[in-house]
Structures are given as structure tokens and as C-alpha cells.
Amino acid sequence: MGQTSKxxxxxxxxxxxxxxxTAYNLASLFHWTDLIYTHISARIPGQENRFLINPFGxxxxxVTPENLLKINLEGEIFSKSDYGINPAGLVIHSAIHSARxxxxxxxHLHTVNGMAVAALxxxxxxISQHACHFYGKIAYHEYEGIAVHNDEKSxxxxxxxxxxxxxxxxxxxxxxxxxxxDAFTMMYTLEKAAQVQITSxxxxxxxxxxxxxVCEKVVKDTGLRGxxxxxxxxxxxxxxxxxxxxxxxxxTLQTRLKPATLAPLMKNLSLMQLQKVAINQQxxxxxxxxxxxxxxxxxxxxxx
Numbered sequence: 001m002g003q004t005s006k007x008x009x010x011x012x013x014x015x016x017x018x019x020x021x022t023a024y025n026l027a028s029l030f031h032w033t034d035l036i037y038t039h040i041s042a043r044i045p046g047q048e049n050r051f052l053i054n055p056f057g058x059x060x061x062x063v064t065p066e067n068l069l070k071i072n073l074e075g076e077i078f079s080k081s082d083y084g085i086n087p088a089g090l091v092i093h094s095a096i097h098s099a100r101x102x103x104x105x106x107x108h109l110h111t112v113n114g115m116a117v118a119a120l121x122x123x124x125x126x127i128s129q130h131a132c133h134f135y136g137k138i139a140y141h142e143y144e145g146i147a148v149h150n151d152e153k154s155x156x157x158x159x160x161x162x163x164x165x166x167x168x169x170x171x172x173x174x175x176x177x178x179x180x181x182d183a184f185t186m187m188y189t190l191e192k193a194a195q196v197q198i199t200s201x202x203x204x205x206x207x208x209x210x211x212x213x214v215c216e217k218v219v220k221d222t223g224l225r226g227x228x229x230x231x232x233x234x235x236x237x238x239x240x241x242x243x244x245x246x247x248x249x250x251x252t253l254q255t256r257l258k259p260a261t262l263a264p265l266m267k268n269l270s271l272m273q274l275q276k277v278a279i280n281q282q283x284x285x286x287x288x289x290x291x292x293x294x295x296x297x298x299x300x301x302x303x304x
Contacts, residue, residue, distance in 0.1 A: 020052050049097075053068070092108055105183040106176050106177075108174045109172055113194035116198055118168060124138060127207050127209055130190075136216070185234060186230075
């Protein structure tokens with residue numbers, strides 16, 4: 001697949017590409033995938049009606065800053081790529097980016113939790129603190145079939161209104177944030193709320209629903225007291241992914257370490273553990289290597 005180097009992009013576009021690729025990689029880490037379907041998009045600062053979206057055909061973990069597609073609201077591609085765009089992705093994302101200039105990023109997923117809650121008549125219930133964050137803030141869009149028809153755009157936009165969260169009935173979840181951090185962290189909380197709801201209802205026992213007053217208090221306190229901060233959460237989320245330098249060092253050490261029979265064990269070690277193995281390479285054996293796996297140092301960084 002054709003890719004373009006970092007030097008080709010403006011600083012603002014490159015940063016957006018890096019953050020968006022991170023969002024896709026994190027979604028993969030959390031198992032928020034549906035094979036090659038669903039999509040996360042981000043508006044490119046300083047480029048009117050241009051946004052980035054995933055190449056249709058790649059898994060989320062295969063998305064990189066370089067291979068993201070730059071498109072306009074009509075679906076014209078301005079990137080070198082062997083891949084196209086998911087037609088449903090174009091309809092949903094172009095509709096919202098066109099109508100909502102305040103939206104910098106959109107996350108749309110088909111998680112099991114999201115689709116299950118989207119199939120319920122009452123949608124998301126305020127039965128957890130996570131769900132209460134969204135009290136009175138969720139829009140709903142009725143299912144019209146696969147979103148590949150342009151005439152659905154107006155109804156998507158109308159139903160979303162000025163809200164940032166929408167449940168697409170019988171379909172999935174959507175968040176529309178000021179930026180990637182905002183949209184992604186909202187989806188994280190929304191997904192957790194759905195998981196709690198499904199788990200609670202599956203027990204078949206009476207569910208306690210907080211009063212309207214309490215739910216509204218949660219929304220108010222969240223906004224006034226800085227209880228949830230998208231940027232702080234985003235920085236923490238990014239640390240869950242190994243950085244590029246660490247990946248490079250790990251690959252180098254894995255190549256150097258011998259004997260080859262240790263390879264299956266070596267690939268599971270963190271960078272710190274691999275460095276320790278390399279220092280003692282002459283005396284290492286499978287028993288020692290296995291011992292590292294049983295008790296990894298607390299400061300080591302797990303590989304995704």
C-alpha cells in the first residue's frame with residue numbers, strides 16, 4: 001500500500017494523524033473491533049472540510065499515521081493508498097463533520113456491549129456512575145438499515161442535534177467530541193456504562209436506579225469540579241501503548257538473543273526483561289526465561 005512520509009504533512013496534520021492512529025490502536029487493544037468495519041475520524045486543523053479516516057480493509061491495529069486517508073465531505077481521497085473508504089463511514093462521518101463545525105473527532109463502534117444496549121427500548125439506563133455522566137445527554141437515531149444512503153444524513157444530524165453522544169438503535173454507539181481525546185474518552189466511559197448495565201441486568205435481580213436529582217447532580221459535579229478531564233485521561237490511555245523506540249529496541253534484542261528455541265518465550269518479555277536476558281545471555285536457559293515470565297518486574301512495560 002502506498003504511504004507518505006512525515007515530511008509531506010503539516011505539523012498540525014501530522015499530530016492529528018498520530019493521535020488518530022493511537023485511537024485506532026487503543027480501540028484494538030480494548031477489543032472494540034468489528035473485523036475491518038467501524039471507524040474513527042478526525043478533522044484536520046487548518047484544512048477546510050478535510051478529515052482523516054481509516055483505509056477500508058485494514059484492521060485497527062494496522063492503522064498508522066502514514067496510512068490514514070485524507071478525504072473531503074464528498075469522499076474524494078487525497079492520499080496515496082490501495083484502499084478505499086467504507087461507504088457507511090463516509091455517510092455517517094461526513095454528515096456530522098459537515099453540520100457540526102464544533103466536532104473535531106467522531107468515534108463509531110459496533111462493540112457487543114454497545115449493540116446490545118442499542119437494541120433495548122430504553123437504551124442506556126442511569127444505573128451506574130459511568131452512565132450518570134451521560135444523563136440527559138444522549139441522542140437516539142432509529143435504525144434505517146446500513147447507513148449507505150445520503151438521504152439519511154439529514155436525519156442523523158437532526159437526531160444528534162447539539163449533543164455529543166448518540167446511540168444508533170440496533171446498530172451501535174457514536175461519540176462526537178471537540179477532539180480525539182474528547183471523543184475517545186467519552187466512548188471509553190460509555191462502553192463501560194454499557195458493560196455494567198448488561199452485567200447487572202443479566203443477574204435477573206431488581207436494579208436500583210438513582211433519582212433524577214442525583215443523576216443531574218452527577219452531571220453538574222462532573223462539569224464543575226473537573227472530575228473527568230479528557231486530556232488527562234487521553235495521556236494516560238496513550239501510555240498503555242508501547243512507544244516506537246521501545247518497539248525498535250525490543251525487536252533488536254529479540255533478534256540478537258539465542259538460542260532460537262527460546263524465541264516463543266522471548267516474544268512475551270518486556271523491554272526491561274529482554275535487557276536483563278541479554279546481559280546474562282551466555283547463561284540463559286528456558287527455565288530462567290520462564291521464571292521471568294512468572295514474575296515480571298513491577299516497573300516493566302507490558303507489550304500490547
